[in-house]
Amino acid sequence: MIGLAHFLAVAAIVFALGLYGVLTKRTIVGMLMGIELMLNAVNLNLVAFSRFITPEILTGQVFAIFTITVAAAEVAVGLALFFRVYRDRNTVHVARLNTMRW
C-alpha cells in the first residue's frame, strides 16, 4: 500500500539530489536547475501532506501553486542574470565571479 511515507521518501531523495546539484555545479544554470529540483521536492511534500493528513482542505495545493509562481519568477530573473553575467564576463563559472571576495 502506497502511503504518505513513500511520497515523502521520493521528495527527500529529489531534494537531496537538488541540494547536491546546487552545491557542486560550476555554472549558474546548473545551480538553478538544482534549485528547481529542491522546490519541486517541497511541492511534492506539500501536496502529499495535503492529500493524506487534511484531504478536505486544499491548503497544501494552494501553497504549491504559489511555490510554482515564485519558482517561475526566480527562473526568469536567474536566467536573466545568467545572460547578463555571460555577456559582461564571458563566463558562467561561479568560481570566477569572485569580485566580492576580500
Place this chain on the structure above:
Amino acid sequence: MFSQYALDHAWLIPLLPAAACMIIGVFLRRLPVLAATAAIGMSLLSFILAAGVAAGMFAQGITIEQPLVYKIPWLTLPGLAVDMGVYLDPLSVMMLVVVTLVALVVQLYSVGYMHGDEGFGRFFSYISLFAAAMLGLVIAVNFLQLFVFWELVGLCSYLLIGYYFHKISAREAAKKAFMTTRVGDFGLLIGILLLQFLFGTLDFQALPVQIPAYLVQHGSGLLTVVALLLFVGPIGKSGQFPLHVWLPDAMEGPTPVSALIHAATMVVAGVYLVARAFFLFSALPEAMAVIAWVGAFTACFAASIALTQRDIKRILAYSTISQLGYMMLALGVGSLTASMFHLLTHAFFKALLFLAAGAVLHGLPGKNDIFEMGGLRRKMPATFAAMVIGVLAISGIPPFAGFFSKDEILLAVFAVSKPLYAVAMVTAFMTTFYMARLLFVVFCGPEKSGQQAHEAPLSMKIPMAILGLLAIVGGYIPYTAGFGDWVRFGPAAHLAFDWKIAGSSTLLALAAIGLAWLIYGSGCNTAAVLARRSGLAYQLSYHKYYLDEAYLWLNHTLVDGFGKLLSWLELHVVEGILKGLAGLVGQLGNGLRKAQSGNLRVYGLVMFGAAMLMLLWLLFDPLLKGLLAGGGY
C-alpha cells in the same frame, strides 16, 4: 537712637562695601571719580555704622558673655543646619571699627596713590569686596560663615596681590598667596568638619556650652587634634611659620593693599579666628602650648630675616609676620586681651608704616632697595614724621601705641613661661633694630645721586596724619579706658603694671635704636663689614633660610614630577593597554575574515551542515522526542 539703629542693622556693615563692589564692577569700572566716591562713601557709611554699633555696645552693655546675635537660616539639611548672621560682642565690634576705619583710610590714601592707574575702578571694586569679606568674617555666627568669608578674603587678596597682573612676579605672588593659604584651609576645613561631626553644630554660642561636657566625657585627645587642625588655617592665613612664605611676596600688590592686608584684614583673620574660638583653644593646654610656641618662633624667626632684607616693603612684611607671631604668642599664653590690644595698635602703626613706605615709593618711583635711598628727611618731611611715629610705636617706646600693647603681651608671657619671655624680648630687640635701620638708611645720611624725590600729595598725607595720631594715642586711650574690661575671655584680669618689665623692654628698644644708629646712621659704614663677618648667618637670614627655595623645589620637583609621571603613565601605559585591547579585537576580526572565503559552495555546505545539525539536535532533544512520541501529526 542711632546706636540702636546701628545695632539692628549691623548686617549692613559688610553689605555696604559689597554693594559698592557690585556697583563699581558693573557700572563704574571706567569712571574713576565715581568709583572712588562710591567706594569711599560706602566705607564711610559702614564706618559710621560700626561706630554706632560700638556706641550701642557701650550703652547697652553687650559683653563677651552676652553677645547680641541676629541670624537667619542659610542651609538646612538633616544633620547640618547653618545660619548666617551677625554676632556682636566687644571682640567683633572692636574688629568692625578697626577694619572699617583702616579700610576707609586706605581708600582715601589710594585716591592719591592710584591716581591715573588704568585699573582704578577695578582697584576700588576689589578693595571694597576685600573689606566686605573681612567684615563678614568678623561678624560670623558660626565656623562655616567664618570659613565662607575667610575664603572670600583669600580670593580678594589673590585679586589684589595680582593687581598688576602684567608683572610675572605679581602673578606668581598672587598664586602663591592663594595656594599657601589653601594649604592652611585644608586643615581648617577638616577641623570644621570634625567639629560638626563631633558636636552637630558649628554655632559660636552653642559650641562653648557643649565643649566642657564633651571634655569631661571623652577627654581632650581628639579635641586637641581638632583644635590643632583648626589652627592650621590661621597658620596659613596669618603667616605663621612654616606657611608665612606668601606674605613677603604679597608686597607685589599696590602699597595700599599691602597696608590693608597687613594691618586690618586678611592676616589678622587668623588671629581673630583663634580669638573667636578661644572657648575651644583655652580649654586645651597642649593646643595652647603649640600656639604659643609657633607664635614665638614665628616672631623671632621673621625678625631675624627682616634684619638683612633690603626691600623696604619686605622689611615691613617680615615685621608683620613677627608681630603676628606676637599676637599668637599672647593668645597661646592665654591672654586674649593682650593679643587683641596688640592687634588694635598694630593695625594703626602698621598701616601707618605702610602708607609712609608707599609715600616713599610714590615719591621715588621704581626704587625698592633701601640702600638706593637716603637722606629723604629733607625732601619728604611729612613722610619722615609718619615713619618716625610708626617706628617708635612698633618699637614700644612710651607713650606710643605699641608700648602699651607690647607691654601687656610681655606681662602675660612672663607670667606663664620664662623661655617664651626670653624669645619675646629677643624679638623685641631685633624688631626695634631693623625698624631703626630702615629709618636711618632711608631718611638719614647723604642723599643718593640722581634722586628725584618729591613729597606725597595731600590726599595721601591726610590718611597718614589720621593714622599717625592713632599710632600715638591708640594705645594709651584704650589702656586707660579699660580695654581689658570689654575685650577679654573669662573674667577681666588686669595684670598689674610691672615697672621692671616695662622698663627693661624700653631700655632694650633704646639700645637697639642706638646700635642701629651706630651701624647705619652714623656714617661709619660698618654695615658691609658686619655682613661679611657674620657670613653664614647673614646668608641664611638674607635668603630667608632658603625656605622659598625648598617649597619651590617641593612644588616643581615632587608635585610636578609626580604629575608628569602619571601623565606619562596615562599616555603610554593606560593608552597602551587600551590600544592593545583594540588591537586584539582587530586581530580577532582578521582571523575571522579568513572564514569569509567567498566560496559559495563552502557557505552552502556550512549552512546545510548547520541545518542538519539542528535537525539532529531536534531529533534527539527529549522534549521534541516526547512530542513526536505523543502522537505527532
Place this chain on the structure above:
Amino acid sequence: MAGFPILTAILLTLVAGIVLLALLPRSANQAVKLMTAAVMSIALGLTLYVYKAYDAGVGGLQFVEQVPWIKELGVSYSLGVDGISLPLLLLTMLVGYASIFASWDVHERPKEFFIHLLLLIVGAVGTFISQDLFIFLLFYELGIVPSYLLVLGWGSEKRVSKEYAGMKLTIYLLLGSAFMLAGVVLLYLYALPEGLRSFNMAALAQAAGNVTEPVQIIAFFFLLLGFGSTLSMWPFYSWAPDGYAAAPTGVSMIHAGVLKKVGAYGLIRLGLLVLPAGVAFWAPFIALFAVANIVYAAFVAIAQQDLKYVVAYSSISHIGYILLGVAALNLISLDGAIANMVAHGLMSALFFAMIGLVEVKTKTRHIPDLGGLAHQLPRIAAGLMLAGMSSLGLPGLIGFVPEFTIFLGAFRTYPVYTLLAISGIVFTALYILRLLANVLFGPRKAEFDQCRDASGVEMVPLVVLGSVLVLFGVFPQWLMGMVNSGMEPAWAQLMQHLPAASALLGGVFQ
C-alpha cells in the same frame, strides 16, 4: 495647570525643534541658530516653571505621567520628577541653553550640527525625567549616537585624531551601556515574579527586598561598570579627556556638564535605591575609586599643557567627590553628591564654554602659547576666573556647599578616604591657579592684540551659567533644599523596606 503633561511638553518642544530644523533649507544658517535658540528658550522656560511649581514641602514624585506601552513586558511611558531629578533637569536645560550659544560660531553644516545637539539634549532630558527603566535606557542610548557624529563631524584634533577620540568615547559608552543592560535585565528578572514584572523604577524600588544579596551584588557590579564608564570613574575614564578635547565646545559642555551626570544619577536611582545590598558590598570599592579619581586625575591635570585636557582631567577629579558622596551611603552625603552633580555640571560647562571662546579668539589652546589674556579679553577672563574659583570650591559659588556636605557625610563612613579627598582641594587649587595665572595673567602679548573680547551672543553662556553659579552659591538652600526633598523620602523608603540593610548601611544620619 494641573494635569497638563508639562514634562512631555518639554520633550515635545525639543523634538518639534528637531523636526522644524530638519525642514529648514540647508543654507539658512542664521535661521537654524535662531530656531534652536527659540526652542531651547521655550523648553528652559517650561523647566523653570516646573522647578518653581514643584512642591518641595510635599516632596516625592510630581508631574507624573503614565501611559502603558508594552504591557507584556511591563513597559510604560512614564515620566515624573522629584527632588533628585529636577535639579538635574534644570542643569540640563541651562547647560543646553548655554551650549547653543557657545556653538554660535559653527559655520559648517549648522543644520545637522544643531539637530544632533538637540538630540543629545533630548537624550539627557529623557534620562532624567523618565520613571521607567526601559525608557531610561532608550534615552540613554539616544545620547550616545549623536555625540559620536558630532565629534567626528565637527571635532578638532589634538593629542589624538578626532576619529580615534570619537570612536573611543562611543565604544566606552556603548560597552558601558551593554553592561548596564545586563544589570538592568538581571534586576528586572529577579525583582518581581513573572506576570507582575515591570520596568517602573518606583515599583522596582518597592520590590528591592525580593532580590537576594548575591544577585544584587552581581547586578550592581554590572550597573557600576556601565554607569562608572559614563561617569568616567577610575579606571574607566580614559575616554573622557580625549573625547572632550576632540569634541566641539557645545558638545564638551553637554558631555561634561550633563551626560556624565547621567551615570551618577543612574547609580543613585537604580543602584542605591533598588539594590541596597549590592551598594553596601561595593561601596568601599567605589570610595577607593573615588579617591583614585580625585587624586590621580588632579595630578595628571597638573602636568597637562592643553586647556581642554586640564579641564577634562579636572572634571574627572571632581567626579570623585560625587562618587565619594554616593559611596558614603548616608543622607547628607547623597544630598551633597546630587547637588555636586549640578554644581560640577554648571561649572565645567562654563569652563568649556570659556575655553571654546579662548580658542576661537586666539586660535590656540596650548597653555605655554597663551598668557596675559586678561588684558585683551577681560570678560572671558572673568568667566574663566568664575569657573576656576568655583572649581576649587570657593564659598559663595556653587561648588562649596555640596563638597562640604559630601565631606561631612563621607567622614562618618570613610575618614581616611575623606581626608585624602579633602587634600584634593589643595591640588585642585594648584592646577587651577596655575592655569589661570598662565593663561590670563602676565605680560601683555602683542599677538593677541587683534582679539576682540566676547560680545553679543558669546556672552550668553557666561551670563547664564555664571549667574546661576553665584545664585546657588549665595543661596545654597534653593538647591540643597530641593535635592533633600527628593532624597529624604527615597532614603526613608529604603530604610523602611530594608530593616536589615539599614544596619548594614550604618543607619540614618542623625
Place this chain on the structure above:
Amino acid sequence: MNDLAYTVAFVIFAAITVGAAFGVVTKNNLVHSALLMALCFIGLGGLYVLLQADFLAAVQILVYNGAIAIVFVLGTMLTRRSTRHGTNETDENSPSAWIAALSGLFVAVTLGVIMHTPWRYSAAGPVQDTPDVLAQLILTDYMLMMEAAAVLLLAAMIGAIVLAKGVNAE
C-alpha cells in the same frame, strides 16, 4: 483504482522522477540536463495525479514543462557555444564528497524520521472538484498572497527584461 495498479503507477512515476533528477545533476551536457529536468517534472506531475491533485498536475506540466524547462533549454541554446559538451560539469574545486555525504545523510535522516513518525491519516475522502475549491481558496483566504504573487511576477518580468536587455552605462 485498485491498489496494485496504484502501486505500479507510483513506482513508475517515482522511478522516472528520481532517475531523471539523478540525471539532471550528473550529466555533463547542459541541454541533456535540461531535458532530463523536463522528464523529472512530468514524473512529478504523475505523482500529483496519484495524489488526486489533478489541477496541480496540469499546472505542473504547463508551467514547469511548458515554460521553465523550455526557458532553460532555450537559454542554454542562446549562449554561443559550438558544442554543448562539458557545459554542466561538476566543479572540481567544490568539496563534492562532503556535499554528497551531506545529501546522503539528509536522505537517511529524513527517511528515518518519516519511518518513525506515527502519521495520523485522515479518513476523509479527497476533494473531487479541486479547481473549483482551489479557486475559492485563492480568491478568498489567500487573496493577499495572490496579489503579492502577481506583483512578484510583474517585478520579475520587468527585472528579467531590464537585466537581459542591459542598461546604458550612462
